[in-house]
Amino acid sequence: xxxxxxxxxxxxxxxxxxxxxxxxxxxxxxxxxxxxxxxxxxxxxxxxxxxxxxxxxxxxxxxxxxxxxxxxxxxxxxxxxxxxxxxxxxxxxxxxxxxxxxxxxxxxxxxxxxxxxxxxxxxxxxxxxxxxxxxxxxxxxxxxxxxxxxxxxxxxxxxxxxxxxxxxxxxxxxxxxxxxxxxxxxxxxxxxxxxxxxxxxxxxxxxxxxxxxxxxxxxxxxxxxxxxxxxxxxxxxxxxxxxxxxxxxxxxxxxxxxxxxxxxxxxxxxxxxxxxxxxxxxxxxxx
Amino acid sequence: xxxxxxxxxxxxxxxxxxxxxxxxxxxxxxxxxxxxxxxxxxxxxxxxxxxxxxxxxxxxxxxxxxxxxxxxxxxxxxxxxxxxxxxxxxxxxxxxxxxxxxxxxxxxxxxxxxxxxxxxxxxxxxxxxxxxxxxxxxxxxxxxxxxxxxxxxxxxxxxxxxxxxxxxxxxxxxxxxxxxxxxxxxxxxxxxxxxxxxxxxxxxxxxxxxxxxxxxxxxxxxxxxxxxxxxxxxxxxxxxxxxxxxxxxxxxxxxxxxxxxxxxxxxxxxxxxxxxxxxxxxxxxxxxxxxxxxxxxxxxxxxxxxxxxxxxxxxxxxxxxxxxxxxxxxxxxxxxxxxxxxxxxxxxxxxxxxxxxxxxxxxxxxxxxxxxxxxxxxxxxxxxxxxxxx
Numbered sequence: 001x002x003x004x005x006x007x008x009x010x011x012x013x014x015x016x017x018x019x020x021x022x023x024x025x026x027x028x029x030x031x032x033x034x035x036x037x038x039x040x041x042x043x044x045x046x047x048x049x050x051x052x053x054x055x056x057x058x059x060x061x062x063x064x065x066x067x068x069x070x071x072x073x074x075x076x077x078x079x080x081x082x083x084x085x086x087x088x089x090x091x092x093x094x095x096x097x098x099x100x101x102x103x104x105x106x107x108x109x110x111x112x113x114x115x116x117x118x119x120x121x122x123x124x125x126x127x128x129x130x131x132x133x134x135x136x137x138x139x140x141x142x143x144x145x146x147x148x149x150x151x152x153x154x155x156x157x158x159x160x161x162x163x164x165x166x167x168x169x170x171x172x173x174x175x176x177x178x179x180x181x182x183x184x185x186x187x188x189x190x191x192x193x194x195x196x197x198x199x200x201x202x203x204x205x206x207x208x209x210x211x212x213x214x215x216x217x218x219x220x221x222x223x224x225x226x227x228x229x230x231x232x233x234x235x236x237x238x239x240x241x242x243x244x245x246x247x248x249x250x251x252x253x254x255x256x257x258x259x260x261x262x263x264x265x266x267x268x269x270x271x272x273x274x275x276x277x278x279x280x281x282x283x284x285x286x287x
Numbered sequence: 288x289x290x291x292x293x294x295x296x297x298x299x300x301x302x303x304x305x306x307x308x309x310x311x312x313x314x315x316x317x318x319x320x321x322x323x324x325x326x327x328x329x330x331x332x333x334x335x336x337x338x339x340x341x342x343x344x345x346x347x348x349x350x351x352x353x354x355x356x357x358x359x360x361x362x363x364x365x366x367x368x369x370x371x372x373x374x375x376x377x378x379x380x381x382x383x384x385x386x387x388x389x390x391x392x393x394x395x396x397x398x399x400x401x402x403x404x405x406x407x408x409x410x411x412x413x414x415x416x417x418x419x420x421x422x423x424x425x426x427x428x429x430x431x432x433x434x435x436x437x438x439x440x441x442x443x444x445x446x447x448x449x450x451x452x453x454x455x456x457x458x459x460x461x462x463x464x465x466x467x468x469x470x471x472x473x474x475x476x477x478x479x480x481x482x483x484x485x486x487x488x489x490x491x492x493x494x495x496x497x498x499x500x501x502x503x504x505x506x507x508x509x510x511x512x513x514x515x516x517x518x519x520x521x522x523x524x525x526x527x528x529x530x531x532x533x534x535x536x537x538x539x540x541x542x543x544x545x546x547x548x549x550x551x552x553x554x555x556x557x558x559x560x561x562x563x564x565x566x567x568x569x570x571x572x573x574x575x576x577x578x579x580x581x582x583x584x585x586x587x588x589x590x591x592x593x594x595x596x597x598x599x600x601x602x603x604x605x606x607x608x609x610x611x612x613x614x615x616x617x618x619x620x621x622x623x624x625x626x627x628x629x630x631x632x633x634x635x636x637x638x639x640x641x642x643x644x645x646x647x648x649x650x651x652x653x654x655x656x657x658x659x660x661x662x663x664x665x666x667x668x669x670x671x672x673x674x675x676x677x
Contacts, residue, residue, distance in 0.1 A: 169580040172476045209579050210519070212552040214377070216386055219538060235538040237378045238554040240519075257383030258391050264554030265517045265578050266422040270476045275420055 029073035029104060030064055032117075032131055034097070034124065036080045036158065041180055044272060046151035046173060047158040049124045051117065051131035055079050059178025060188065061131050061206060063143045068136035072107040074117075082160065084124045089115035089133060089226075089246075096121075112136035113224030114143075114202035116246040122163040127154060128175075130206035130244070137248065141200040142191050146241065146279065147175045148207035148268065165208055174207075174268040174278035181271075182281035189281040191251070191261070197285075199251040205241040211268065214238040217259035217283065220249040238264055253285040308354055309361040311336035313343035314372040314395075314417070316469070318428060320347055322482060323490040328466035330428035331417075333374070336365060343367075347487045348457050348515075349415070349431030353639065356410045356438050362403045366395045370419075372429065374403060377414035377554060378537050379433065381405040388418045410437040410444045411537030412455070412511040412556040422475045426465055430515045432457050435537070441661060443509050443558045444539045450509030450560060452662045452675070454500050458551065459484050460516035460575060460584065480518060483575040483585040493587055497664070497671055500571070500591040503615075508561040514551040518577045518584060523548045524561065525569035525591060534558040553578070563593040609667050615675035622651045624667045631667035633658075633674075 036049040037057035050061045055077075066072050078084055078097040085094040086103075089110060097103050110133070118130030128147035148171040156162045176182060176189040183190075193199050201220070205211055219237045222228075227245035241247055262269050263279035271277035318330035334343030335350055354360055366372050373395050375387035385403045386392040395401045417429035432455055437444045441451065460480035465472040483489060488498055502508055508528070514520045524530045524547055532544040535557045549557060570588035577584055610623040622631060624646055631651065633641040641663060644651050653665075658676045665674045 165580070167580055167582065170477065171579060209581075210552070212554060212578075214554045216375070216388065217380055217383065219378075219380060219536065230544070233541040234535060236536045236555075237380070238536055238552070238556075240552040240555075254380075255382055257386075259383065259386060260388055260391065264552070266425060266553075267476050267478050267517060267579075270422060273474045273476060275422060275475065 029075045031075040031077060032062060032064075033077045033079045034084050034119065034129055036123070036127065036129075038155075041271070044151045044173060046149065047127055047154040048147075048178070049080065049119065049127035049129035050178070051129055059175070061129065061145045061178075061204070063132040063134065063202070065134045065137070066110070068110075068112050072110065072133070072135075073104065074107065075102055075104045077102040080123070082123050083121065084119045084129070085121035087118055087120040089117055094120050107133070110135045111224075113226075114204065114246040114248045115226065116204045116206065116244060118206060118244060123157055123160065126157045126165070126208060128206040130204055132202055132204050132246070134202050137200045137202065139200065140193055140197055141202065142189075143202040144176050144189055144204070144281070145178065146203065146205045146207050146211050147178070148209055148211070149173050169208065171207075171209070172270075174263065174271070176279055176281055180277045183276075187281065191281070191283045192285075193253060194286050195253050195256055197253060199253070201249050201251060202246070203241050203249065204246045205243055208243060210240050210242045211279065212238060212240045212264045213261060213279075214264040215251075215259070215261050215283070217255065217257055218251055218253055220251045222247065223250050224248040251283075253283070256285050256287045259283045259285070306357065307359040307361065309363070310352060311338075311363045311365070312374070313345070314364060314366045314368050314429065315343065315345045316368040316370065318345045318347060322463070323488075323492050326463060326467070328461070328463060329469050330466055331368070331424065331469070332428045333415075333431060347428045348459065349429070351432045351434060351455065352415065353434040353436065354407050355436050356407055358407045358435075360403075360405055360407060363400060364395055364403065365400045366397060369397050371396050372417045372424065373401070373419055374415050375418035376403070376405065376433065377416060378411070378556065379405060379413050380408070407435040409537045410435045410442075411534060412513055412558055413537055414513055414515060414554065414556065416515065422478065423465070423472055425515065426462055426472075426478060426517075427469060428461075428466070430459065432511070432513060434511065440659065441509075443511070443560070444534055448509070448533050448539065448558070448560060449507065451506045451660065452502055453509035453511065455486070455511040456513070456589065457486050458512070458514045458516060458520045458573060458575070459487070460518065478517060480516060480575070480577065480584050483516070483573075483587060485573060485587050485589055489587055493589055496673060498589070499673075500589060501662070501673060501675065502563060502591075502593050503595060504563050504566060504593060506563065506593075508563075510559045510561060511556065512549065512551060512559070513556040514553055516575060517553055518575055519553070520551045521548060521574045521576065522551065523572040523574070525567065525571060527563060527565050527567040527569055527593065528561040528591070529564055530559050530561045532557060532559050566593050566595060568592050609665075609670035609672055611665055611672045611674060614672075615677040616655060617677040618654070618656050620653050620655055620665075620674060622646070622653060622665060622667065624649050624670070626668055628668035631665060634664045634666065635661065
């Protein structure tokens with residue numbers, strides 16, 4: 001069950017101040033802000049939405065960690081200029097959050113794994129707003145937030161000119177954690193570790209199509225999935241992450257090396273006709 | 288059918304008791320193929336180097352490379368093409384040096400070579416493909432199947448996944464405009480598959496003798512299914528087959544799953560065991576979808592024929608007729624060939640040469656008692672018939 005409290009005040013500035021006071025009164029709860037902005041990855045201009053931990057827009061969705069068994073209290077503040085409907089994990093319903101207003105929610109009974117708290121209404125859905133909720137995952141852990149879009153469509157979605165993908169959808173923008181270049185060791189998406197480590201990777205597909213990841217050098221075990229529970233326990237080197245799915249995989253490296261991980265729908269390994277960019281990152285495992 | 292990819296030429300040298308096996312491959316960019324609609328295209332790919340001529344002919348897909356669990360594999364890649372190529376051993380978890388990715392492993396520049404070496408540590412179905420500018424090179428045809436047989440004879444993984452006949456299906460696709468004019472492909476992000484294949488064949492090509500799944504009611508069919516396309520493939524099995532999913536990506540599943548259809552995403556591989564529940568002639572339908580928008584790209588049907596026993600088979604190619612009887616056979620099989628050839632070959636499903644035979648007055652009686660049970664190809668001068676050893 002998710003307990004929901006609503007606040008709605010028409011005047012944006014006053015309201016945000018009240019929201020601030022409201023948030024202060026609930027110190028135990030984490031606050032997520034729905035932000036949206038226009039950004040450029042040279043030379044491509046596009047809009048993106050995300051859940052962030054403050055009002056400053058970051059293309060990478062926030063990742064929150066919780067223990068198993070404890071209720072998860074969250075305050076979600078809509079810092080955008082449109083109403084967003086937020087889909088809560090393990091729920092069939094959504095929570096509407098008006099412009100410049102907040103709701104508080106409590107998530108109960110989430111088992112160990114990764115979940116997506118994502119916007120289901122058009123603007124946030126298509127522009128990739130989806131927080132990563134990790135429950136009961138300890139030790140070495142990483143998170144990948146996948147997103148795809150046709151940059152030319154993003155302003156139309158943002159301006160609510162269109163509300164669905166065209167049936168000829170051909171995205172040319174593929175990101176992991178909001179970026180298209182991951183080959184540097186300090187990239188937020190690069191997995192680092194040592195042989196024999198137990199590494200958990202949370203993968204959330206905040207995009208608009210199914211994606212397929214291929215691991216070089218290693219197999220992983222799927223230990224949890226919101227959309228493909230039948231695949232839990234499968235040991236794979238290539239596997240799909242369905243649209244809006246959240247999944248947890250476990251990697252125990254048996255050998256050292258620098259190995260790519262990439263989308264095997266190879267159009268997703270490109271950006272601005274350059275390769276390898278987009279959904280391509282690295283595993284960097286030491287002896 | 289020029290399915291002679293099986294061929295005389297899978298040239299594997301067993302160095303030490305069959306445990307270390309060596310293959311000589313060439314990467315080339317001079318393949319030519321006529322599609323099922325008559326369109327002529329070019330493709331790039333891999334071929335087995337002839338020990339006699341030192342040359343290779345490339346095929347689409349590349350030759351099936353098949354080894355036993357525990358084998359040490361040495362593969363010499365001779366890149367005789369004008370561009371750089373590599374081989375990535377997809378799913379085999381080889382070390383970084385042998386991973387076949389130019390910027391992290393080893394580039395194989397045009398006109399140079401590289402020797403890959405690794406151990407087949409897991410049974411299963413794998414892929415190999417070029418990993419240089421992969422969106423282009425894979426689309427141009429630089430891929431093939433890599434199979435590691437199970438620990439037991441005729442098994443996918445072990446004694447619990449034994450088959451009587453096995454078949455491999457490599458699903459792939461092509462953006463034909465790239466293959467018609469390889470010098471002007473792209474932009475790569477706008478790749479648009481418009482031709483879909485099973486083992487390099489499409490449409491009515493799949494009706495040919497070589498591409499039909501034959502079996503008898505008592506068979507357990509082992510299917511290896513792999514997808515190298517950029518879209519997803521949905522395989523629908525005929526209701527006359529009881530199908531169980533047993534493995535994927537070179538790992539046995541923790542629990543078997545009964546299925547009647549299977550979706551395979553790009554780069555995935557699966558193994559199933561299928562038992563006929565009746566005699567039938569039917570199809571395994573393969574639908575190919577663009578992952579970006581779920582639009583159907585095309586469909587291929589793989590013919591399946593389950594009979595009480597296979598009768599005399601024959602195949603005619605360019606006025607030459609090859610006949611084979613009885614089929615199946617357990618002791619001797621008679622080959623008749625209406626042509627000038629004096630020799631023929633027996634190869635297994637992976638293309639490995641099993642034996643040669645001579646034709647005397649257009650006929651040969653071949654002793655097959657030493658062959659393992661299973662399916663083979665008997666080939667004489669381009670004519671090829673699938674033969675079942677009982």
